[in-house]
Amino acid sequence: MINLWKRWKALEARGIMGINRRNADYVLKYNKRSLYPIVDDKIITKHRAIEAGIHVPELYGIIATEKEIEKLDQIIGEHSDFVIKPAQGAGGDGIMVIADRFEGRYKTVSGKIVTHDELEHHISSILTGLYSLGGHRDRALIEYRVKPDPIFKSISYEGVPDIRIIVLMGYPVMAMLRLPTRQSSGKANLHQGAIGVGVDLATGITLRGTWLNNKIAKHPDTTNPVDGVQLPDWDGFMKLAAGCHELCGLGYIGVDMVLDETKGPLILELNARPGLNIQIANDCGLTLRTHAIEAHLAELKERGIQETPAERVRFSQELFGHVSAAV
Amino acid sequence: MRALNLHLKILIVLLVSIGVLVTAYQIFVLGIPVTEDETDDLWNIDARVEFQANPREPVKVQMFAPPLNQDYVSLNESFISNNYGVSVNQVDNNRRVTWSARRTSGKQTLYYRLALTKRYTGDLPKPKGPVFRDSIPLEGAEKIAAEALLAPIREHSADVETFIGETIKRVNNLNDDNVKLLTAGNSSTSNRVRIVELLLSFAHVPMERVHTLRLIADQAISPELWIRSFNGEKWLYFNPDTGEPGLPADRLIWWTGDEPLISVDGGKQAKVSFTLNNSELNAIGLAKMTDQNTDVDFLEYTLYGLPLETQQTYQIMIMIPIGVLVILILRNLIGIQTLGTFTPVLIALAFRETQVGFGIILFTLITALGLSLRSYLEHLKLQMLPRLSVVLTFVVVLIAVISLLSHKLGLERGLSVSLFPMVILTMTIERLSITWEERGGGHAFKVALGTIIAASLAHLLMNIPELTYFIFTFPTVLLILVGFMLAMGRYRGYRLTELFRFKAFLKD
Numbered sequence: 010m011i012n013l014w015k016r017w018k019a020l021e022a023r024g025i026m027g028i029n030r031r032n033a034d035y036v037l038k039y040n041k042r043s044l045y046p047i048v049d050d051k052i053i054t055k056h057r058a059i060e061a062g063i064h065v066p067e068l069y070g071i072i073a074t075e076k077e078i079e080k081l082d083q084i085i086g087e088h089s090d091f092v093i094k095p096a097q098g099a100g101g102d103g104i105m106v107i108a109d110r111f112e113g114r115y116k117t118v119s120g121k122i123v124t125h126d127e128l129e130h131h132i133s134s135i136l137t138g139l140y141s142l143g144g145h146r147d148r149a150l151i152e153y154r155v156k157p158d159p160i161f162k163s164i165s166y167e168g169v170p171d172i173r174i175i176v177l178m179g180y181p182v183m184a185m186l187r188l189p190t191r192q193s194s195g196k197a198n199l200h201q202g203a204i205g206v207g208v209d210l211a212t213g214i215t216l217r218g219t220w221l222n223n224k225i226a227k228h229p230d231t232t233n234p235v236d237g238v239q240l241p242d243w244d245g246f247m248k249l250a251a252g253c254h255e256l257c258g259l260g261y262i263g264v265d266m267v268l269d270e271t272k273g274p275l276i277l278e279l280n281a282r283p284g285l286n287i288q289i290a291n292d293c294g295l296t297l298r299t300h301a302i303e304a305h306l307a308e309l310k311e312r313g314i315q316e317t318p319a320e321r322v323r324f325s326q327e328l329f330g331h332v333s334a335a336v
Numbered sequence: 337m338r339a340l341n342l343h344l345k346i347l348i349v350l351l352v353s354i355g356v357l358v359t360a361y362q363i364f365v366l367g368i369p370v371t372e373d374e375t376d377d378l379w380n381i382d383a384r385v386e387f388q389a390n391p392r393e394p395v396k397v398q399m400f401a402p403p404l405n406q407d408y409v410s411l412n413e414s415f416i417s418n419n420y421g422v423s424v425n426q427v428d429n430n431r432r433v434t435w436s437a438r439r440t441s442g443k444q445t446l447y448y449r450l451a452l453t454k455r456y457t458g459d460l461p462k463p464k465g466p467v468f469r470d471s472i473p474l475e476g477a478e479k480i481a482a483e484a485l486l487a488p489i490r491e492h493s494a495d496v497e498t499f500i501g502e503t504i505k506r507v508n509n510l511n512d513d514n515v516k517l518l519t520a521g522n523s524s525t526s527n528r529v530r531i532v533e534l535l536l537s538f539a540h541v542p543m544e545r546v547h548t549l550r551l552i553a554d555q556a557i558s559p560e561l562w563i564r565s566f567n568g569e570k571w572l573y574f575n576p577d578t579g580e581p582g583l584p585a586d587r588l589i590w591w592t593g594d595e596p597l598i599s600v601d602g603g604k605q606a607k608v609s610f611t612l613n614n615s616e617l618n619a620i621g622l623a624k625m626t627d628q629n630t631d632v633d634f635l636e637y638t639l640y641g642l643p644l645e646t647q648q649t650y651q652i653m654i655m656i657p658i659g660v661l662v663i664l665i666l667r668n669l670i671g672i673q674t675l676g677t678f679t680p681v682l683i684a685l686a687f688r689e690t691q692v693g694f695g696i697i698l699f700t701l702i703t704a705l706g707l708s709l710r711s712y713l714e715h716l717k718l719q720m721l722p723r724l725s726v727v728l729t730f731v732v733v734l735i736a737v738i739s740l741l742s743h744k745l746g747l748e749r750g751l752s753v754s755l756f757p758m759v760i761l762t763m764t765i766e767r768l769s770i771t772w773e774e775r776g777g778g779h780a781f782k783v784a785l786g787t788i789i790a791a792s793l794a795h796l797l798m799n800i801p802e803l804t805y806f807i808f809t810f811p812t813v814l815l816i817l818v819g820f821m822l823a824m825g826r827y828r829g830y831r832l833t834e835l836f837r838f839k840a841f842l843k844d
Binding site: 013017020023025034102137200292 | 825837
């Protein structure tokens with residue numbers, strides 16, 4: 010009992026945010042329920058992002074009804090690789106990644122050959138809500154296939170690593186690189202066994218990571234150290250994330266981004282209830298940082314100033330950046 | 337935010353204080369018992385009056401009945417008497433029943449029946465009594481004997497109480513020559529009381545005879561004589577045989593004064609015999625009975641005012657907030673993951689019909705089979721709705737098979753799965769399979785386990801009879817619960833499981 014109490018105090022002293030605090034002080038306070046569809050539906054997110062001039066994977070087309078499946082050929086056009094996604098899918102289910110064409114058929118990233126009929130059946134399943142939360146009817150979107158930057162090759166196993174930045178009222182709070190593992194079967198989802206690696210906000214250099222609630226220093230599949238990797242175009246990521254506040258209106262979000270080898274940082278999706286394991290990845294609590302931002306916001310409000318995304322990024326980088334990986 | 341917090345705090349304080357105040361009012365002012373087990377003895381006293389009526393003469397029988405302003409409260413009073421007119425009137429501190437008839441003859445039997453119980457509450461009127469009396473005039477040898485007795489009594493006493501006690505003790509010492517002289521050989525209690533009165537009157541201490549009935553079941557009893565005196569604040573009671581002060585709790589004062597219990601005009605050989613029996617009564621039943629004789633009709637406005645059948649439903653319903661509270665604590669304070677918020681409560685309700693042990697086995701079995709069917713259907717690439725329909729149909733068939741098997745095996749438990757648990761079962765499987773799809777099998781298993789734990793705990797709490805009684809009787813307790821829930825709504829501390837989840841931070 011006393012031990013638990015000490016643990017409680019120690020966590021509190023380090024500013025570790027618990028679920029109750031996240032829900033009460035951030036999700037409930039900053040995220041209006043009515044705005045949730047913007048982040049839950051990837052198509053709406055994408056449209057908003059395009060309007061705001063934020064980079065996203067290029068949208069080839071949307072299929073909303075069975076009738077529109079006929080247009081699939083037209084949508085794919087000359088692209089030899091693309092991704093089919095359910096607009097309201099969760100946990101990466103129902104995503105089909107086509108890497109190439111082969112003798113009039115298609116080839117997925119894992120090398121499986123699928124026919125055009127199978128593609129149509131897959132889209133039909135998406136439309137009936139097979140992959141959407143609660144089984145609602147859904148829409149399928151067909152978009153550009155992201156080709157991960159080779160920088161991740163050494164510390165990643167299959168799949169596309171992504172970068173999550175938690176943003177409070179447009180101020181980046183904490184960042185994490187999510188690396189798929191063999192256990193997560195190529196998905197960059199921490200719950201499913203992916204690795205989270207902390208990233209220094211100022212420099213974009215990776216810190217140590219977390220895997221299944223533990224702290225780690227090496228990738229379990231490749232055994233290469235995960236820290237000390239310089240992410241390219243880090244400021245691009247930061248600006249992208251900071252701009253998402255204006256895009257969706259939600260105050261506390263997790264912005265998931267990828268680094269494409271040709272197009273640079275792109276936004277994949279937004280999350281209105283970002284997880285808390287990013288704290289373990291960064292070996293740092295969220296609460297102290299969010300409090301600092303809230304204090305800064307209160308001060309700005311008093312002076313009647315609104316900061317631009319670039320200014321917000323600078324503020325966050327100055328305050329939270331330049332941490333060295335704890336050795 | 338601060339204004340919101342203040343608002344919330346005021347609301348919580350308001351709800352909790354209303355809850356506490358109303359409950360306290362019910363307990364302390366209305367005197368509703370706190371537990372159901374608080375049964376009280378209910379005494380039925382029958383006084384049987386027999387006498388021989390004179391022919392061709394009007395009959396008037398007067399008997400004392402216990403006054404109602406004492407520690408016992410009368411629930412019901414009845415007079416069983418053919419052809420007699422009955423009236424009850426107050427004479428000084430006593431109540432007197434008068435039976436009267438114009439013309440009777442032969443042996444007569446009248447009954448007076450009284451049901452009473454200990455008083456919970458109520459303020460007794462402030463007692464009043466005389467504190468001074470004149471001396472009874474005495475002459476000659478008796479006067480000298482009395483004075484000789486009084487001298488040591490005065491010496492050995494400090495106040496009225498000790499004075500009376502000492503007097504009784506002296507008078508009971510029949511070897512004393514002075515006592516012998518005064519009693520003149522008659523050593524009956526009544527004669528001794530007469531001498532005590534005599535002695536006390538010399539000291540101007542008033543004294544009153546009290547005729548009490550001992551509440552003891554199934555024994556022939558007759559009124560016993562006690563002595564009491566008013567000391568300005570309260571009545572002091574004494575046993576005339578021992579001089580011990582205080583009236584035992586099981587004594588009921590029937591009447592006071594010097595008059596006999598019964599007087600008959602137009603009859604002879606009057607005799608009164610008492611029979612007592614007692615029964616135990618559930619506290620609320622008692623309160624209801626008392627209610628008829630008191631002017632507080634508090635039960636009108638509680639759930640006890642509902643028809644009995646509806647009451648039973650409400651006894652289950654009113655416990656649901658307790659179940660929800662359990663889930664709230666388990667989820668937000670402990671951090672156990674459950675399937676939705678109310679599914680565990682519903683499962684807990686279903687356990688009412690199946691019993692916990694069997695219910696857990698049944699739920700686990702059926703859910704496991706349902707989920708394995710679901711994962712098989714996964715391979716067939718069916719759409720969500722048809723797939724769920726298949727699962728639900730399968731569950732119904734499965735339950736039917738289990739019922740049939742257990743019935744054949746002589747296990748009546750298997751039949752306990754009625755409509756309600758089945759609906760909940762299928763719903764659980766549906767939600768669990770959605771969780772499985774969204775978060776994976778490991779997570780689904782964790783959630784299922786958490787749900788079973790939460791449901792069992794909620795079931796156990798919801799079925800504590802004392803708690804059910806308490807909340808059903810004092811429903812405003814729920815306001816206190818709401819206050820707690822509101823406070824939980826802004827709880828920001830860690831969940832117990834988070835202390836383990838984040839333990840990596842402590843390994844430095």
